[in-house]
Structure formats: C-alpha cells, structure tokens
Amino acid sequence: MEISRRDFLRVSGATMGVMLFPSFLKDAKAESYARMLKTKEGTESTTICPYCACGCGIIVTARKWGNKVINTEGNPDHPINEGSLCSKGSALYQIANSDKRLKFVWWRPPNGKRWITIPWFLALIMMAQRIKRTREANFTTEDLSSGRTVNRTEAIAAIGGAALDNEECHLYTKLMRSLGIVYLEHQARI
Amino acid sequence: MLSYNKDINSVEEGLNHLQGKEYISESTVNFFRDITRAQYRIKSQLHGIDISCSLTEDEVKERMRKGKPLISWDNIPLKESHLKELFKEICKIMKRQENSGDEEIQRLIDAESGEEFDLNTLIKKLFFHDRAYFHSLSDDLGVSEELLLFVALHLAKPFFELVAEMLKGKVVDNLWLKNYCPVCGSEAQMAKLEREVGKRILYCLLCGSEWRFMRIKCPFCCNADHEHLRFIEEEGSPYRIDLCEQCRRYIKTLDERKAGDSKREIIPTVEDLATIYLDIVAKKEGYERSWFFPPSVDQLKTKRDSKTLH
Numbered sequence: 212m213e214i215s216r217r218d219f220l221r222v223s224g225a226t227m228g229v230m231l232f233p234s235f236l237k238d239a240k241a242e243s244y245a246r247m248l249k250t251k252e253g254t255e256s257t258t259i260c261p262y263c264a265c266g267c268g269i270i271v272t273a274r275k276w277g278n279k280v281i282n283t284e285g286n287p288d289h290p291i292n293e294g295s296l297c298s299k300g301s302a303l304y305q306i307a308n309s310d311k312r313l314k315f316v317w318w319r320p321p322n323g324k325r326w327i328t329i330p331w332f333l334a335l336i337m338m339a340q341r342i343k344r345t346r347e348a349n350f351t352t353e354d355l356s357s358g359r360t361v362n363r364t365e366a367i368a369a370i371g372g373a374a375l376d377n378e379e380c381h382l383y384t385k386l387m388r389s390l391g392i393v394y395l396e397h398q399a400r401i
Numbered sequence: 402m403l404s405y406n407k408d409i410n411s412v413e414e415g416l417n418h419l420q421g422k423e424y425i426s427e428s429t430v431n432f433f434r435d436i437t438r439a440q441y442r443i444k445s446q447l448h449g450i451d452i453s454c455s456l457t458e459d460e461v462k463e464r465m466r467k468g469k470p471l472i473s474w475d476n477i478p479l480k481e482s483h484l485k486e487l488f489k490e491i492c493k494i495m496k497r498q499e500n501s502g503d504e505e506i507q508r509l510i511d512a513e514s515g516e517e518f519d520l521n522t523l524i525k526k527l528f529f530h531d532r533a534y535f536h537s538l539s540d541d542l543g544v545s546e547e548l549l550l551f552v553a554l555h556l557a558k559p560f561f562e563l564v565a566e567m568l569k570g571k572v573v574d575n576l577w578l579k580n581y582c583p584v585c586g587s588e589a590q591m592a593k594l595e596r597e598v599g600k601r602i603l604y605c606l607l608c609g610s611e612w613r614f615m616r617i618k619c620p621f622c623c624n625a626d627h628e629h630l631r632f633i634e635e636e637g638s639p640y641r642i643d644l645c646e647q648c649r650r651y652i653k654t655l656d657e658r659k660a661g662d663s664k665r666e667i668i669p670t671v672e673d674l675a676t677i678y679l680d681i682v683a684k685k686e687g688y689e690r691s692w693f694f695p696p697s698v699d700q701l702k703t704k705r706d707s708k709t710l711h
Contacts (some may be wrong), residue, residue: 236429238609238677246683249636255617256627270616275631287600289431293597370668376437 252276259377260300266377267292267300280307296299306374342367346390363391371397409441415671426679432498433674437557439490443483444559458571465576470586471568472608474528484520484556488513491555505544509552512542520556527553557587558607561585565608579618583670584610588691589620589652591669592643596657603652604669611669619645620652621691633682640676642683651688653679 245343252275260267268289273281283304287294296303306312315328318337351365367385373378380397387395416437419430456464470624492510496511497504500661512518518538526534535553539546539638546596565584577583582605603614618625623645632654634641639659644651653676655667680690 236432237430238426241424241677244675245685248678248682250633250682251636252631252633254631255619272633273536284599286616287598288617294600318408321406 253281257289260296260303261306261374261379262297262299262303264292267296267298269300269303280304289382332359342390363393365393367392368394369396371395372387373398402574411439411666412437412441412668412671415666415668416674419671419675422675425675428498428675430674432494433670435494435497436491437670439487439494440552440555441560442490443451443487444481444563447478447480447559447563456571461568461571462573462576465573465583465617468579470581470583471572472561472564472585474525474563477528477557478563479521479524479560481519481521484524485513487556487559488520488552491552495552500533505548508542509544509548512544517542523553524560530644554607561608563663565605565610572610572612574615578621579612580614580618582608582610583612584608589614590622591673591692592652592654593667593669594654594656594658596660599656599658601654606670608706617677619648619650620686621645621650622648624648633686635679640679642679642688644688650689650691651683652691653683 213215251372254271254275255272258269258271260268260269268286268291270284270286271280272284273280274296285292285294285296285300292300316334317326318329318334319326342388344366345366349364350362352362367390369383369392375383375397384395413434416430416512419425420427463472489510489637492506496506508619510561513520518541522534523538535546535549539549542549551594561584568584572583575629580603585605585608587605587607590606591604593602593604594600594616599616601614601616602611603620614620615625617630622641622645623628626644626647629646630643631646632641632643639656639661641654641656642651643654653673657667657673683690
C-alpha cells in the first residue's frame with residue numbers, strides 16, 4: 212500500500228505528539244503548569260488604513276469571543292508599508308477603542324435649541340424614513356433631455372467619513388448606488 | 402535568510418536559564434543538555450570534513466526560484482563511525498531518563514550491533530520520509546515507532562546543521578516565502594515575530610535555518626483564511642500558539658516585541674524546550690504539532706504548484 216507523506220505525518224504526529232519532547236518522557240512540572248495556565252484567544256485579520264491614499268496594510272487583532280479590537284499594527288507583508296505606519300495610522304486602534312468616541316446619536320429636534328441623545332434604533336428609523344421619503348419624491352427613471360434610463364435621485368448626497376476603511380467604503384458605496392444616489396463623496400485625503 | 406545555529410556555550414547558557422523554573426523539570430533540561438552536548442561533540446569532529454556542496458550563486462537562486470530546498474542526500478556528510486558514536490550516546494542518555502523504556506532501548510542497541518538495521522539507512526529513510534520503513538522496522542525490532550523516529554531525528558540533526566551552516570549566506574531571503582525550510586525542506590517547528598515590525602520568521606529545528614513567512618497564513622497547509630486561523634496566548638508572556646482550524650496543526654510563536662529585554666538571545670531549540678507546557682495545552686485542544694520530515698522533490702513540486710504561490 213502506498214502511503215502519502217500526509218498520511219505519514221498524520222499517523223506519526225498522532226502517535227508522537229511533541230517531537231522534541233516525545234510522549235515516553237513525562238514532565239510533571241510542565242503538565243501542572245499547563246493546567247494552571249491562564250490563556251486568551253485572539254484572531255488576526257488584515258485591513259487597509261483609512262486615513263490617506265497611500266493604502267498602508269494593517270493587521271487588526273481581536274479577541275476571539277466578543278470581537279473586541281485589542282491591537283492594530285502595520286502589516287509587515289504588505290508591499291506598500293512593509294510593517295511601518297505613520298503617527299495617524301499607528302493611532303488607528305483608537306477608532307475602535309477611545310473614551311472620546313461618541314457612544315450615542317445626538318439629535319436636535321426641529322426648531323429645538325438643545326441637542327439630545329437618542330438610541331441607535333430610533334436614529335436608524337428616522338434616517339430610513341427621511342431617505343425613503345426624499346428618494347420617492349425625487350426619483351428619476353429617465354433623463355429628461357436625452358431620454359436615457361438613469362434610475363437616480365439627485366436630492367440626496369452621501370459623504371463618507373475619513374475613518375471608514377476599505378471594506379466599509381465598499382459596503383457604503385454599494386448601499387448608496389443601490390439607492391440611486393449619484394452625489395457620492397468620501398473624505399479621503401493625503 | 403540566516404542560520405541561527407549557536408555555539409554550545411550559548412545553548413548551555415539558555416538551558417541554564419531554564420533550571421529551577423516552575424514550568425519545566427530539571428531532569429528534562431538535563432536530558433536535552435546531554436543530547437545537545439553529544440550532538441555538538443560529533444559536529445566538532447565533522448568540521449574538518451569536506452562537504453560536497455558546490456552550488457554556485459546562480460544555481461542557488463535557480464533552485465530557490467523553483468522552490469527546491471538546497472540540501473540533497475549526497476551533501477549530507479554521514480560517516481558510519483560518527484553515527485554509531487552518537488547513537489550509543491543518545492541511547493545511553495535515554496536509558497538514564499526515567500520512564501523512557503529501558504527494555505526497548507536495549508532492544509534497539511542490540512538490533513543495531515546485531516546489524517538488523519543500519520544507521521545510515523535510518524537517516525536516509527528519514528530524509529526520504531519512508532514511513533513504511535519505520536513502520537516495519539518498529540514491528541521487526543519490537544520498539545515503538547516513536548522511539549525510532551526520536552533517535553533518527555536527533556541522530557540526523559548535527560549533520561543537517563553542518564550543511565546548513567555551510568550554505569549560510571548563499572540563500573536569498575526574498576526568493577523564499579515557502580512553508581518549508583529552504584535548506585532541508587522540513588516543516589517549521591517554531592516561529593517568532595521579530596522586534597522591529599513584527600515580521601514572521603520560521604525556524605527549522607532540524608538544520609537550524611530560519612526564513613521569512615507571511616503573518617496571516619498557516620505554515621503547514623497554507624490556509625490564508627483568517628476566519629480559520631487563531632491564536633492562544635499566555636497572559637503576560639511573549640509566547641503564543643498559532644492554530645489552524647483547517648489542518649488542525651499548530652506552531653509555537655515567540656513575540657519578540659513582548660519579550661522585553663532587547664538583548665535577549667533567541668535560541669529556538671531552547672525556546673521550544675521552555676514551552677513544553679504550550680504543547681500540552683495545544684494537544685488538549687486537539688491540535689497536532691508540526692513535523693520535521695523533509696518532503697520529497699515531487700511532493701515539493703505539488704506543494705509549490707498548488708499552495709505556496711504568493
């Protein structure tokens with residue numbers, strides 16, 4: 212029977228466990244230390260820095276459970292920055308973790324003089340209602356002068372934020388285009 | 402690419418640091434100290450030997466471009482007398498160790514002296530990863546396959562290291578981002594994230610080479626889907642275990658940036674020994690450790706074609 216290298220590795224790996232420390236040697240100290248060990252799990256994924264047009268690569272480390280960002284660093288395998296980051300890129304961690312981040316939506320009611328905080332679900336409902344109302348009132352299927360099909364609304368404009376990263380911009384653009392919004396801008400800068 | 406092989410004094414110093422630690426027994430440290438000393442003794446005898454490895458710079462580049470490791474069977478300076486000497490030493494050291502199975506070791510010694518197998522063939526079969534040979538030899542001799550492989554790997558180590566040291570300086574780092582050792586073709590055994598920008602360096606503990614590899618990629622199956630890669634880190638320590646959910650294997654990693662002292666010398670074999678408890682943790686989680694065996698040229702070709710293109 213022909214045995215592939217993979218089979219060999221699987222069988223020998225399973226029987227041997229650790230090579231440098233094979234199973235016929237026991238280390239009671241290491242075993243008891245392993246039992247008491249406090250560990251944390253994490254995952255790493257890549258993204259692109261949102262701040263300027265250079266497009267530096269970043270590795271984001273998050274806790275496996277809870278998806279909390281615990282670190283951001285330059286990606287050493289990215290051809291543009293090879294692991295280095297400017298001062299703004301280095302501070303990217305603060306987008307996810309900062310005491311100065313707004314935690315609620317601030318809203319000033321019509322004719323009101325004061326800002327009040329409202330929960331996210333309410334803000335989203337209010338935004339959706341406004342978008343729907345404006346879009347339906349101003350949607351054009353055909354360009355009046357040329358007669359071409361356009362399916363757009365010129366009554367809404369979208370401005371992306373400087374802290375939106377590559378993936379967020381992608382989703383944001385898709386959403387806006389699907390609504391027929393043509394005035395689409397992003398605050399990218401060098 | 403560099404060869405990280407250190408002189409015996411550095412290794413001894415590294416092992417001395419492990420004495421009295423709560424995570425490793427003194428007997429384990431002494432066991433590996435004795436094996437290392439025996440290996441270095443043989444290595445020092447080998448230094449005068451002429452090793453036939455006359456690859457020119459262009460040939461090295463060509464081999465690397467094709468994903469072929471530089472070492473070939475003919476390059477390994479095996480000498481029967483050295484092998485026998487080291488074999489006897491390793492068996493003697495193992496016999497001194499508790500729970501290592503005196504009877505089995507004695508059977509192995511008797512079989513070797515009775516010429517039931519020869520050490521040169523053992524290393525050759527290891528180099529060409531002939532599992533069937535180890536399997537049948539284990540049955541024939543009545544010793545465990547694990548013991549046979551352990552002896553074979555520690556026998557081969559000084560010879561592989563010597564060839565790797567000779568090739569040091571000929572290897573161009575940016576031509577090699579593969580998941581196997583550029584010198585002997587073995588899989589990586591340890592990794593580090595280097596201090597400056599966190600580049601991932603893989604270590605081959607068989608020949609003592611180190612090479613660069615991608616951060617978000619499994620060094621065994623080349624899975625680059627971050628959803629199936631994760632790590633377990635020890636709280637307040639520079640060590641972590643990188644796990645691949647796809648092939649269920651792991652590699653221990655030292656993050657130099659968390660290691661504190663910038664002058665700390667990293668000796669992968671010592672780091673490996675110092676983190677036996679992480680192997681226990683990974684094994685409990687159901688992961689297997691990487692393996693030494695250098696894949697054959699055909700398998701490397703398949704690997705190169707299917708997985709290791711960047």
